[in-house]
Amino acid sequence: xxxxxxxxxxxxxxxxxxxxxxxxxxxxxxxxxxxxxxxxxxxxxxxxxxxxxxxxxxxxxxxxxxxxxxxxxxxxxxxxxxxxxxxxxxxxxxxxxxxxxxxxxxxxxxxxxxxxxxxxxxxxxxxxxxxxxxxxxxxxxxxxxxxxxxxxxxxxxxxxxxxxxxxxxxxxxxxxxxxxxxxxxxxxxxxxxxxxxxxxxxxxxxxxxxxxxxxxxxxxxxxxxxxxxxxxxxxxxxxxxxxxxxxxxxxxxxxxxxxxxxxxxxxxxxxxxxxxxxxxxxxxxxxxxxxxxxxxxxxxxxxxxxxxxxxxxxxxxxxxxxxxxxxxxxxxxxxxxxxxxxxxxxxxxxxxxxxxxxxxxxxxxxxxxxxxxxxxxxxxxxxxxxxxxxxxxxxxxxxxxxxxxxxxxxxxxxxxxxxxxxxxxxxxxxxxxxxxxxxxxxxxxxxxxxxxxxxxxxxxxxxxxxxxxxxxxxxxxxxxxxxxxxxxxxxxxxxxxxxxxxxxxxxxxxxxxxxxxxxxxxxxxxxxxxxxxxxxxxxxxxxxxxxxxxxxxxxxxxxxxxxxxxxxxxxxxxxxxxxxxxxxxxxxxxxxxxxxxxxxxxxxxxxxxxxxxxxxxxxxxxxxxxxxxxxx
Numbered sequence: 001x002x003x004x005x006x007x008x009x010x011x012x013x014x015x016x017x018x019x020x021x022x023x024x025x026x027x028x029x030x031x032x033x034x035x036x037x038x039x040x041x042x043x044x045x046x047x048x049x050x051x052x053x054x055x056x057x058x059x060x061x062x063x064x065x066x067x068x069x070x071x072x073x074x075x076x077x078x079x080x081x082x083x084x085x086x087x088x089x090x091x092x093x094x095x096x097x098x099x100x101x102x103x104x105x106x107x108x109x110x111x112x113x114x115x116x117x118x119x120x121x122x123x124x125x126x127x128x129x130x131x132x133x134x135x136x137x138x139x140x141x142x143x144x145x146x147x148x149x150x151x152x153x154x155x156x157x158x159x160x161x162x163x164x165x166x167x168x169x170x171x172x173x174x175x176x177x178x179x180x181x182x183x184x185x186x187x188x189x190x191x192x193x194x195x196x197x198x199x200x201x202x203x204x205x206x207x208x209x210x211x212x213x214x215x216x217x218x219x220x221x222x223x224x225x226x227x228x229x230x231x232x233x234x235x236x237x238x239x240x241x242x243x244x245x246x247x248x249x250x251x252x253x254x255x256x257x258x259x260x261x262x263x264x265x266x267x268x269x270x271x272x273x274x275x276x277x278x279x280x281x282x283x284x285x286x287x288x289x290x291x292x293x294x295x296x297x298x299x300x301x302x303x304x305x306x307x308x309x310x311x312x313x314x315x316x317x318x319x320x321x322x323x324x325x326x327x328x329x330x331x332x333x334x335x336x337x338x339x340x341x342x343x344x345x346x347x348x349x350x351x352x353x354x355x356x357x358x359x360x361x362x363x364x365x366x367x368x369x370x371x372x373x374x375x376x377x378x379x380x381x382x383x384x385x386x387x388x389x390x391x392x393x394x395x396x397x398x399x400x401x402x403x404x405x406x407x408x409x410x411x412x413x414x415x416x417x418x419x420x421x422x423x424x425x426x427x428x429x430x431x432x433x434x435x436x437x438x439x440x441x442x443x444x445x446x447x448x449x450x451x452x453x454x455x456x457x458x459x460x461x462x463x464x465x466x467x468x469x470x471x472x473x474x475x476x477x478x479x480x481x482x483x484x485x486x487x488x489x490x491x492x493x494x495x496x497x498x499x500x501x502x503x504x505x506x507x508x509x510x511x512x513x514x515x516x517x518x519x520x521x522x523x524x525x526x527x528x529x530x531x532x533x534x535x536x537x538x539x540x541x542x543x544x545x546x547x548x549x550x551x552x553x554x555x556x557x558x559x560x561x562x563x564x565x566x567x568x569x570x571x572x573x574x575x576x577x578x579x580x581x582x583x584x585x586x587x588x589x590x591x592x593x594x595x596x597x598x599x600x601x602x603x604x605x606x607x608x609x610x611x612x613x614x615x616x617x618x619x620x621x622x623x624x625x626x627x628x629x630x631x632x
Contacts, residue, residue, distance in 0.1 A: 077141065084137045091127040092152075098123055099155055102162070108362065108378035117163060124156050147200060150188025153179045154207050161214060168358040170281075170334045173217055180211040193234075198242040205234055205250060212257055213317050216324070221261065221277050228257055260316040260324075263497045265514040270523045278526070280325070280507045281333040287561045288538040288568070294545050297556035299454050299477065301359045301563055302387035303379045304330055309366045309395040309417050312496055318365040321498040322394035322460060325506035330390070330562055331358045359390070359562065366418045369440045380450050388454040388477075388557065391447070393417075394502060397463025397485070398441040409445030412466040415459065417442050444470055451478050456557060458566070459483060460499045470593050477556035480593040481505075481570050488582040491515065501590060504573035505566055509533060512576055516620040529617055533572075536610045540568045543601050550601075551594035574602040576611050579624045 098120040105113040131138060131149060138144040160176035163169075183189065189204040208231040215224045232254055239247045268276040290296060306327055308320040315321065362375050376391075383389055395415040418440040444467050447457065451473060457480040459467050464482040472478045483501035491500055494514070503511040509529055513521055521529075544554060544567065557563040574590045577583045596602060615621040 081137050081141050084134045085141050088127075088130060088134065088138055088142060091123060091130055095120070095123045095127050095152075095155070099159075102159075106378075107166075108375045109382060113166065117159070117166075121159060121163075124152070124159060127152060128156065145191070146186075146188050147192050147195075147203075150183045150186075150207070151203060153183050153188065154203075154210070157183075157214070158210060161210065165363065166360075168331065168361045170218075170331060170358070173214060174334070176214050177218055177220075180207070180214060183207060184211070193237060198238070198244060201234070201238045201242070202246075205231065205238065208234065209253055209317070213319075216257075216260065216316070217328075219277050219279050221275070224257070224261060228254065228261070256314070256316045259314045259496075260321065263314045263321045264510065265494060265497055265503075266510055266518055267520050268523050268526045269520050276523050276526075278507075279328075279333055280510075281328050281331045282562060282565065283333045286534070287565050288534070288541040290558075291542065291545065296545065296558040297477065298559050299386055299388050299556055299563075301330075301390055301456070301560045302384055303382075304359050304361045304390040304392065305364060305372075305375060305379060306330075306361055306392045307364045307367060307372065307395065307417055309415075309419060310499075311396070311419060313394075313498060314496055315365075319363065320365065320394065322502045323363060323365070325498060325502055326392050326394070326458075327361065327363065329506045329566070330361060364417075368418045369442070369446075372417055372442065373446075376450060380453060383453055388456050388560065388563065389450065390456045390458070390563075392458045392460075393442065394460045394499060395442075397461045397466075398438050399463055409448065409469060409471065410443045412444065412469050413463050414441045414443040414446070414466050415461045415463060416440055448473060451476055454478070454556070456563060456566075457481070458505070460501050461485075465587075465591060468591060468593050477553045478593075479553050479557060479567075481566070482591045482593070484577070484583075484588045484590055486585055486587040488588070490517075490582065501573065504576075505569050508569050508572050508576075511573070512614065513618065515576070515580060515582075516615070516618060516623055518618065518620070521618070525618070529614060532610075532614060532617065536572065536607070536614070537565075537568050539606060539610065540571050540601070543604055543607070544568075544571070547597050547600040549597040551596075553594060554596070571596070571601050571607070572611075575604070575607045578602060579608060579611055581623055581625060 098116075101116065102120065105116055131144070131152065135144070157176045157179035160172045160179065164172040164176065189207065192200045192204050195201075208227060212224055212227050212231070215221075215227065235247075235250045235254065238244070238250070268278055270276050306323050308315075308323040310320055310322065313320045313322060319327075362379065364372060364375060367375070379389055393415050395417055396419070397413065398416045399413045400411055416438060447455070448471070451470075454477040457467060457478075459480065460483040462485050465485055467480045467482055470478065470480060483499065487495075487500065494500075500511055500515060503514065509526070541558075541564065544550060544558065554567060558567065570590060570592070574596075577589055583589065601607070612621060612624055612626055615624050
């Protein structure tokens with residue numbers, strides 16, 4: 001009988017290998033062949049799969065076969081329990097197949113991936129509920145470990161996070177947090193450290209890294225600090241127990257997240273000197289309403305490309321601090337985000353919001369030109385009618401190497417989106433002819449085809465002014481907001497913490513306090529200053545809409561709340577830097593295409609008065625020119 005079992009087992013294994021039959025079907029066949037030994041079959045499943053997929057010596061393989069055949073009892077497993085285990089194996093195998101297939105989906109476009117995500121969510125929903133309902137049977141017959149439950153929960157958290165990245169809906173970010181939080185609270189990975197398997201410990205470390213990213217995006221900074229401490233201890237234990245080659249990589253992860261936490265140049269302190277976390281997402285009432293009867297464009301911001309390539313800037317998980325800030329500036333604050341929690345252990349991935357609250361975003365860290373152009377084209381193609389495409393560029397400037405008789409849209413340089421040098425004909429970029437333009441430089445002319453639809457561009461770079469040389473060829477609304485190209489040394493020294501220009505677009509009060517040299521602000525003063533800024537924003541909005549000389553492109557974008565707030569913050573930034581005593585060069589002021597009427601906006605006497613009042617409120621009035629006060 002043992003000989004027959006051996007023969008049949010080897011026959012099934014060989015057939016499965018030749019036909020590439022799935023893990024589930026292989027186990028299913030063994031189940032009905034060996035019945036009463038199935039408990040043991042499942043327990044050594046991972047060992048068998050290592051033999052099957054990873055290769056193994058003949059002696060080890062024969063030992064596994066003998067162990068497989070000679071162990072177990074003769075009592076039959078109840079049919080219901082047998083079916084429970086096979087159903088679980090099927091769902092587990094199917095979920096792994098679908099999850100692994102996600103990496104093959106294109107990151108751009110909408111139609112290509114939505115149905116696949118739906119199927120993956122559906123299988124994981126069934127798998128999660130199934131293991132909850134049949135935990136006792138799976139524990140006794142399958143040998144289900146707690147870390148395996150944690151791995152399923154971690155995969156669900158990853159699904160929600162990636163769905164957030166593709167939809168920009170923060171409700172899915174909350175769902176990811178819910179599952180990651182459950183893993184930690186229920187100690188699913190606690191026993192992993194007792195296993196002599198480094199790959200399981202790596203799963204735990206990766207879970208921590210993903211959990212930290214989600215907490216950063218939800219501004220749960222207190223929890224982030226706790227998680228970083230725990231991760232540090234886990235890494236230390238991991239590197240001491242196993243002689244691994246990835247110790248430096250994990251230490252770099254710790255350094256990056258620590259720098260990310262400390263990136264904000266100014267902190268808000270309460271009465272107990274504890275740091276108060278402030279959110280800078282779009283909040284109810286933070287955008288000044290339009291004046292009654294004011295006619296502006298009805299365009300809606302639908303898509304945004306957020307591109308980052310600043311080598312010296314703080315980053316974590318392919319997200320620079322500038323990208324992180326712009327990402328949040330283009331999202332609404334969900335209702336009760338700080339207290340909102342999901343029922344842990346439940347899945348409702350198919351419940352989508354009735355309407356898209358936030359513009360869809362692509363996050364591109366150091367994209368090559370071909371990658372950037374692919375995403376641009378996909379976004380342009382799927383842009384709905386009466387919608388706007390926003391392009392945010394935070395990157396190193398590329399300057400022209402010489403002068404030509406005709407200066408066209410490719411002769412002013414641009415920004416470098418990728419710093420990896422390609423090898424062309426055996427020569428690196430440094431050895432190329434100086435006349436040859438940088439391959440991954442995005443020139444103003446590269447964006448001309450996309451001006452066939454409404455386009456809103458923000459360039460934060462040392463060569464941002466290259467984008468002043470735009471030509472609106474198709475008559476569609478087009479605005480470019482351009483950063484200063486030169487900063488005072490004291491500001492430049494802080495560039496690793498992010499650009500001052502982007503900081504103004506993200507949180508004007510944070511940027512204003514930073515440029516005034518403040519390291520901390522009391523919570524009560526911060527709240528009063530924010531309330532004062534709401535009044536300033538309202539006045540700036542009226543300056544823009546009432547100006548008789550302003551380019552109509554600005555008004556076309558003013559109907560969208562995100563773009564309205566960005567334009568208002570841009571004007572505030574320009575006016576504040578013009579009054580600041582450290583900013584004396586014209587290159588230190590932001591610019592725009594088309595130009596704003598300065599007397600009506602950035603050099604308005606009313607706005608200058610407001611800035612000096614804010615400076616007085618923060619007790620930094622000595623840093624600003626106050627000649628304008630004589631008029632009042």
